[in-house]
Amino acid sequence: MRVAFALSLLVALLSGCASHSDKSPDGTWINQAAIDAAGQGGNLRQALLAYGPNLEWNINTKAGQATASNGFELSEGKIASNADGKLRVDFYGNASDELTIKGDELVQRASDTGPEQHFRSPKEAPPAGAQPGTSFERALYTAYLGGKWTIVNGEGQGSAVEFLPDGSVSGLPGNDRYALCLAGDCAAMSGEYDSMWLEKNERGNPWIFVRNGKQLELFQAVNNAQATEMPDLRPGEQRWVLEKN
Template identity: 60%
Template sequence: MRHALTLSLLAALLGGCASHSPQDYNGIWINQAAIDAAAKGVNLRQALQAKGPALEWKVNVAAAQASYSNGFERAEGRLTMNEKGPWSVTFDGGQNESLSLDGKELVQAASQSGPEQHFQRPKESAPAEAPLGSSFEQALYSAYLGGDWKIEEGPGQGATVHFRANGSVDGLPELDRYALCLAGDCATMTGEYDSLWLERNQQGNPWIFKRDGDTLEIFQAVNQAQPGDMPDLRPGARRWLLERD
């Protein structure tokens, strides 16, 4: 009797692990693998492309909707639920993606848009009214640029710089906000180079940067394009050299 009871309990536990209620899909899921790859201190966009293209999913079971962000565009799809297999997300234009749960991860199956990808719940979600992709962006900013950076060369030499997860920056002279380029037009304009936007009082400019481990170099962005053409930005003179403690 005791043996039979043990087998029954084990079966129940395994069954509980294998099944998920529809509500388990709900909410925000971020591409933690892309963040972990970038945090090693390599080229940012190469790391994201290698683990992308989707960076964040939002699933709304009640509305039968699922949306994802690639760091530049937001795609909104219609969610079809399946009790016995992956859920289907259909987008305008014929794109289809399959979603399933594996333990605590949301799995996007391999498709024409990219390889299989795994997503996790963010440790801290962005406010509900924030655009899709904000939770991924906050987690990335914290992992990629978090900590104390000292200005070794450039204006403000000797000062400590903090890049906040909310996009604010302290310690860079006459600047208060930043944004990393993840994809889209800003990526097209800089080719293989990483770029970020730096501003003060909503007035700013693009800059080229290179991170190698705990060293961060920020260069002026020089436009090599002809007048009227899309900007073709390349690194010019180095403005800052920062080292992370």
């Protein structure tokens, strides 16, 4: 009986290992660690920088293509090799990344340009025709701003506000769309401050925000730069204070 049990256990272990190694890397993978860190309700950019720079991978081994998104730029690469459960993705300019499936994760090996990173399949599939980076963005928006908020100070005090994962917002006076700044030019312009874009009918402006747990403060963005310089956005007058229910 002991021999039979040992053999059955060995078979189970071997089959489990085989199933992991045979898992396809194809599809979308998001940086769940960065999302979880942001979901703690602190500084958004710090959370993304701590677990970035890549926020999403999209892999198509049949086409021999892979793309990586950092929340601003999209890097398109060619799969140069796919053996022993490891993918090597080559990018223009002699840069490359090595990806490996380990259990339920896609692991990007540490390199001269960045640390080891871990990615997971998104809980929800992206909408048909969605641009690369959409899955990460929607999951981040849900974790960081999802749920019901109440305006406790500012125009519309007492009103309920809801930020939806598709970038729409309801209940915030004068606005129907929003976008969190994840990286790139908007991050360079706001420096150490978090910023978001708010608009209505496709017309809007950048805003500085401060998230502290269940409280969200929104400030008008004041540009301290000269007309010939890149904008240097800093918090101006406080416009709203929201609290999460």
